[in-house]
Each structure stands twice: as C-alpha cells, then as structure tokens.
Amino acid sequence: MATQAKRRRVAGPVGGGDADPDxxxxxxxxxxxxxxxxxxxxxxxxxxxxxxxxxxxxxxxxxxxxxxxxxxxxxxxxxxxxxxxxxxxxxxxxxxxxxxxxxxxxxxxxxxxxxxxxxxxxxxxxxxxxxxxxxxxxxxxxxxxxxxxxxxxxxxxxxxxxxxxxxxxxxxxxxxxxxxxxxxxxxxxxxxxxxxxxxxxxxxxxxxxxxxxxxxxxxxxxxxxxxxxxxxxxxxxxxxxxxxxxxxxxxxxGFVEPYPDNTDDTADIQMVTVREAALQGTKAEAERLLLYERWDFLCKLEMVGEEGAFVIGREEVLTEEELTSTLKVLCMPAEEFREFKEKDGWGDNKREEDSLTITNIPNLKASWKQLLRDSVLLTLQTYATDLKSEQDLLSNKEVYTKLSWREQQALQVRYGQKMILHQLLELTS
The missing domain is CATH 3.90.1410.10 (set domain protein methyltransferase, domain 1)
Known part of the structure; x- marks a missing residue:
C-alpha cells in the first residue's frame, strides 16, 4: 500500500444537534x-x-x-x-x-x-x-x-x-x-x-x-x-x-489509493467467465457436454464455483492453484481427461512450465494462453468504458479535477483493474 492515506473523512456530531466546540x-x-x-x-x-x-x-x-x-x-x-x-x-x-x-x-x-x-x-x-x-x-x-x-x-x-x-x-x-x-x-x-x-x-x-x-x-x-x-x-x-x-x-x-500507489491491487476474472470463454471454442453439442462434464469435475475438486473468481495481482496470481487446475482440465485432450477423472485428479504432478506466475505466463501451452486471453477479453467487456478512455481522463488534470469525488474514486478502481487485465493480454498475445 502507499505511504499516505487518501481517504476523505468528515467529522461531526452524531445524530444532529450542536457539535462540542472543542x-x-x-x-x-x-x-x-x-x-x-x-x-x-x-x-x-x-x-x-x-x-x-x-x-x-x-x-x-x-x-x-x-x-x-x-x-x-x-x-x-x-x-x-x-x-x-x-x-x-x-x-x-x-x-x-x-x-x-x-x-x-x-x-x-x-x-x-x-x-x-x-x-x-x-x-x-x-x-x-x-x-x-x-x-x-x-x-x-x-x-x-x-x-x-x-x-x-x-x-x-x-x-x-x-x-x-x-x-x-x-x-x-x-x-x-x-x-x-x-x-x-x-x-x-x-x-x-x-x-x-x-x-x-x-x-x-x-x-x-x-x-x-x-x-x-x-x-x-x-x-x-x-x-x-x-x-x-x-x-x-x-x-x-x-x-x-x-x-x-x-x-x-469508502476510499481508494490512486494508481499506482496500491501495490496490493487486483483484478478478478469470474470463474464462470472462463467457462463461457471455453464454450466459445466448442462447435458440436458433444463438445459442449464434455466441457460441462469437465466443469462439474472441477466443482467436485472445489477448484471452481458459480460465484467464485480467479484473483490476479500485479505480480502474481493469487489463486494460482485454482486457475492452473481449471486451464489444465478445460484444455486437456478428451482421453487424457478421462484418465485424469478416473484417478480423481490424483497423481497429477505440476510441471514447472505450467506455473502460473506472471513471468511464466508467456511460456504456457498455447491452448492455456488462448483460453486465458479469451477470458480476459470477456472480462473487459463487462466494463462500461475502455482503458484508453480511463487513461485520457487521468492524463488530463483539468478534466480530472472537475470530476466528482465519487467519479475520481471509481475511476481509480476501474483503471487499476484494467491495467492488470491488459498486462495479461500482453502476456498471452
């Protein structure tokens, strides 16, 4: 976190009435x-x-x-x-x-x-x-x-x-x-x-x-x-x-740290968004059914949930195990998945090249990177504005100072998240 708090706070009497003069x-x-x-x-x-x-x-x-x-x-x-x-x-x-x-x-x-x-x-x-x-x-x-x-x-x-x-x-x-x-x-x-x-x-x-x-x-x-x-x-x-x-x-x-002060900032990719991105790549009904079978298996392993999210920080994936397992299961060949499912996920050794550290993302399998990239693109579509619009507001001090306090705080939240998501886009390109 930054070394200076940025919150606006207003003191005063509780419940109305005259305030104590001192x-x-x-x-x-x-x-x-x-x-x-x-x-x-x-x-x-x-x-x-x-x-x-x-x-x-x-x-x-x-x-x-x-x-x-x-x-x-x-x-x-x-x-x-x-x-x-x-x-x-x-x-x-x-x-x-x-x-x-x-x-x-x-x-x-x-x-x-x-x-x-x-x-x-x-x-x-x-x-x-x-x-x-x-x-x-x-x-x-x-x-x-x-x-x-x-x-x-x-x-x-x-x-x-x-x-x-x-x-x-x-x-x-x-x-x-x-x-x-x-x-x-x-x-x-x-x-x-x-x-x-x-x-x-x-x-x-x-x-x-x-x-x-x-x-x-x-x-x-x-x-x-x-x-x-x-x-x-x-x-x-x-x-x-x-x-x-x-x-x-x-x-x-009720306050935020202005970008880039909050080094603990994160962006979420909803777990169901990754499922949606994977479904985009299916063509036949059989493929869709198999993908849902994979998803149900991940739910059984408690790696995903309908309301869960994968949490991405600036320098690390905070839910690395969950996201690694999800990409692996959703992207593995059908026969490999059958064998994996029969073993109930056991006996699967994590390989170094599958590490989801930020620096290793460019080295992931192509299918993993594509699914992660598609998931990021879907996540960015949930915002009402794009990154360039946010950058334009932040770079123009005259315009930025005319924003309301709430508008400024919300802008900092959106911008910080989008910067993390766009970093993922670059790493998966």
Missing part, C-alpha cells in the same frame, strides 16, 4: 478519566491529518514504542456497554450471519443514552449521514461508475443481508425493549450507517487509516498500540487495513 479537549479529558494512556509523543488533532481527526507525532517515534493503551473496560463492545448483561442473556437469539448484531445493538443503545460513558468518543465520529461507502450511493450511480469492478454485486449482497438482519433480529429486539431503545434509533438507515462505521473503524479509537505504521495487540487488561515503523515528527499515524485491493477498500472503507 471535542478533542473533551475526549482527552475522558481519556484521563478512564485510564487511557496516551504517549506524550503523539497528539489527537485535526491539524496535519488527511481529514477529520487523527493522531500526529509530536516527536519522532521508534518501532516498538507505545502510542496508547486502552483499558479493556473503556473499549466499547457488547460486553462493556450498559446493557451487556441483557445482550449476553439473549446471545442465542441475536446470532446472525455477520456476527455483529450484539455490538451494533450496543452502539444503538449508547448513541441515544444521555449519559453514555462513550459520548466524548462519539463526538469524534464522522457524520454518519456523509459516509462515502458505495452502499450509500444511489444505485444508478453505483452501477454506472463501478460496473465491472465487482463492487455493485458485493454491495447488493450487503444491503440484502443488512435489511434481513435488521428486520428479523434487530428491530424485534429493540421493540421488545422500548425502555432501552428510543424510537429515533429504530431505523434501518441508521443501522446501515453503523454497519459501515463498524466495517471502517471498529479497530480504531481515532479516525485514522491507511498504511502499516502501527499494530494493535490485546492483553488481558488492555489494548496497546505500538509503532511498527519509524514515524517522523509531524507525520500522521495510521492504522493498517492489510493487503487489500482498491475494490475492497472502496467497498469496506
């Missing part, structure tokens, strides 16, 4: 009250940060130095909130696919509790109504800007799951305890906002994000943040999101 002072006072230890070498500030509130190094910090330590009792969770006992007793009824229902109920309760111990922490939250995750974009805009990237499909699944979880578990629980949840927090929209906030900020106590500069470790009594890299004086301190592609960053956090 929320940082209130937050720091609260830190002292709950025993949160903050290194004198760092400061919580809006000055010198990417956006919103962040942590800035007052002095240079060395790897291993403590940045802050939070007592377990000060961590906001379903175990420490004021209704923790109730949530524990009802744990069985609150089980869900996400596993987040108890935590989200804790947040919903504390947000509307006038005397919540975490009110000074909430004062540093971004405005919930201005979160930039694609789930809050209008559907038409999301599909228009992110078509082909995989984000619209991921968001639709999220929205369906959130809606189902809210109406089947969360709302009935709140209605069963009207003394604990005021009507103003019984809202699907607020619940969606909190889901997004938990996705983006659940491991942070400060509005931070981006690169691998610090590490959180949890002991029995507290959470400790220590520096893992030297941090120069005046630099903002970030918490890592891990190795994530741009489509994952915008989906989960």
């Amino acid at each position: 929320p940082v002072a209130g937050f720091l006072s609260w830190c002292g009250q709950v025993g949160l230890e903050l290194s004198p070498k760092v400061a919580v500030s809006r000055q010198g940060t990417v956006a919103g509130y962040g942590m800035v190094a007052r002095e240079s910090v060395q790897p291993g130095e403590l940045l802050f330590a939070v007592p377990r009792a000060a961590l906001l969770s379903q175990h420490t909130c004021s209704i923790g006992g109730l949530l524990e007793r009802e744990r069985g009824a609150l089980q869900s696919q996400s596993g987040w229902v108890p935590l989200l109920l804790a947040l919903l309760h504390e947000l509307q509790a006038p005397a919540s111990p975490w009110s000074p922490y909430f004062a540093l939250w971004p405005e919930l109504g201005r979160l930039e995750h694609p789930m809050f974009w209008p559907e038409e805009e999301r599909r228009r800007l992110l078509q082909g990237t995989g984000v619209p499909e991921a968001v639709e699944k999220d929205l369906a799951n959130i809606r189902s979880e809210y109406y089947s578990i969360v709302l009935p629980f709140m209605e069963a305890h009207p003394d604990l949840f005021s009507p103003r927090v019984r809202s699907l929209e607020l619940y969606r906002q909190l889901v997004a906030l938990v996705m983006a900020y659940s491991i942070c106590f400060f509005v931070c994000g981006g690169v691998d500069l610090n590490l959180h470790t949890i002991s029995e009594n507290c959470l400790r943040m220590v520096a893992t890299q030297p941090i120069p004086k005046g630099h903002e301190i970030f918490n890592t999101y891990g190795q994530m592609a741009n489509w994952q960053l915008i989906h989960m956090y």
Whole structure:
C-alpha cells in the first residue's frame, strides 16, 4: 500500500444537534478519566491529518514504542456497554450471519443514552449521514461508475443481508425493549450507517487509516498500540487495513489509493467467465457436454464455483492453484481427461512450465494462453468504458479535477483493474 492515506473523512456530531466546540479537549479529558494512556509523543488533532481527526507525532517515534493503551473496560463492545448483561442473556437469539448484531445493538443503545460513558468518543465520529461507502450511493450511480469492478454485486449482497438482519433480529429486539431503545434509533438507515462505521473503524479509537505504521495487540487488561515503523515528527499515524485491493477498500472503507500507489491491487476474472470463454471454442453439442462434464469435475475438486473468481495481482496470481487446475482440465485432450477423472485428479504432478506466475505466463501451452486471453477479453467487456478512455481522463488534470469525488474514486478502481487485465493480454498475445 502507499505511504499516505487518501481517504476523505468528515467529522461531526452524531445524530444532529450542536457539535462540542472543542471535542478533542473533551475526549482527552475522558481519556484521563478512564485510564487511557496516551504517549506524550503523539497528539489527537485535526491539524496535519488527511481529514477529520487523527493522531500526529509530536516527536519522532521508534518501532516498538507505545502510542496508547486502552483499558479493556473503556473499549466499547457488547460486553462493556450498559446493557451487556441483557445482550449476553439473549446471545442465542441475536446470532446472525455477520456476527455483529450484539455490538451494533450496543452502539444503538449508547448513541441515544444521555449519559453514555462513550459520548466524548462519539463526538469524534464522522457524520454518519456523509459516509462515502458505495452502499450509500444511489444505485444508478453505483452501477454506472463501478460496473465491472465487482463492487455493485458485493454491495447488493450487503444491503440484502443488512435489511434481513435488521428486520428479523434487530428491530424485534429493540421493540421488545422500548425502555432501552428510543424510537429515533429504530431505523434501518441508521443501522446501515453503523454497519459501515463498524466495517471502517471498529479497530480504531481515532479516525485514522491507511498504511502499516502501527499494530494493535490485546492483553488481558488492555489494548496497546505500538509503532511498527519509524514515524517522523509531524507525520500522521495510521492504522493498517492489510493487503487489500482498491475494490475492497472502496467497498469496506469508502476510499481508494490512486494508481499506482496500491501495490496490493487486483483484478478478478469470474470463474464462470472462463467457462463461457471455453464454450466459445466448442462447435458440436458433444463438445459442449464434455466441457460441462469437465466443469462439474472441477466443482467436485472445489477448484471452481458459480460465484467464485480467479484473483490476479500485479505480480502474481493469487489463486494460482485454482486457475492452473481449471486451464489444465478445460484444455486437456478428451482421453487424457478421462484418465485424469478416473484417478480423481490424483497423481497429477505440476510441471514447472505450467506455473502460473506472471513471468511464466508467456511460456504456457498455447491452448492455456488462448483460453486465458479469451477470458480476459470477456472480462473487459463487462466494463462500461475502455482503458484508453480511463487513461485520457487521468492524463488530463483539468478534466480530472472537475470530476466528482465519487467519479475520481471509481475511476481509480476501474483503471487499476484494467491495467492488470491488459498486462495479461500482453502476456498471452
């Protein structure tokens, strides 16, 4: 990932009302009250940060130095909130696919509790109504800007799951305890906002994000943040999101890294797209039936699935075993496939020339390269625009700066993916 986060974040009061004139002072006072230890070498500030509130190094910090330590009792969770006992007793009824229902109920309760111990922490939250995750974009805009990237499909699944979880578990629980949840927090929209906030900020106590500069470790009594890299004086301190592609960053956090900063960026080739590309080469019905037989066999080996994807990075194929097996089975002669199937795939030794490292792709069998190339071409057809159009936008700074923030973020996602796919085209030509 890049060494500088690029996310736009907006801080403000939660749920409306007047903002604290000095929320940082209130937050720091609260830190002292709950025993949160903050290194004198760092400061919580809006000055010198990417956006919103962040942590800035007052002095240079060395790897291993403590940045802050939070007592377990000060961590906001379903175990420490004021209704923790109730949530524990009802744990069985609150089980869900996400596993987040108890935590989200804790947040919903504390947000509307006038005397919540975490009110000074909430004062540093971004405005919930201005979160930039694609789930809050209008559907038409999301599909228009992110078509082909995989984000619209991921968001639709999220929205369906959130809606189902809210109406089947969360709302009935709140209605069963009207003394604990005021009507103003019984809202699907607020619940969606909190889901997004938990996705983006659940491991942070400060509005931070981006690169691998610090590490959180949890002991029995507290959470400790220590520096893992030297941090120069005046630099903002970030918490890592891990190795994530741009489509994952915008989906989960609402921002991306501009090309070519995100070295962990990837492009997906849907597994069924490879099947579709292979079907293009069949002429007779018998060939089609044999290809489906091969596909079913790959499904049995758990190498492919109807909703799976082959993941391609800039320098490696992250799903090398799956893609290698798929190309091999779909391209091998019919008699060889029969023998391979009888052995249930066993006894097949991987040859060095079949390695799907990026550098070895030009050395693959011609049939493999052709199928991979056809699959890439089909994948590129799923985007609404071509690579040249993206390049023209990015190279013209005057035009690029006139794009909306969402248009810029989506452009970076599309462009990064297409660059990887076009690299594959060159390697398979």
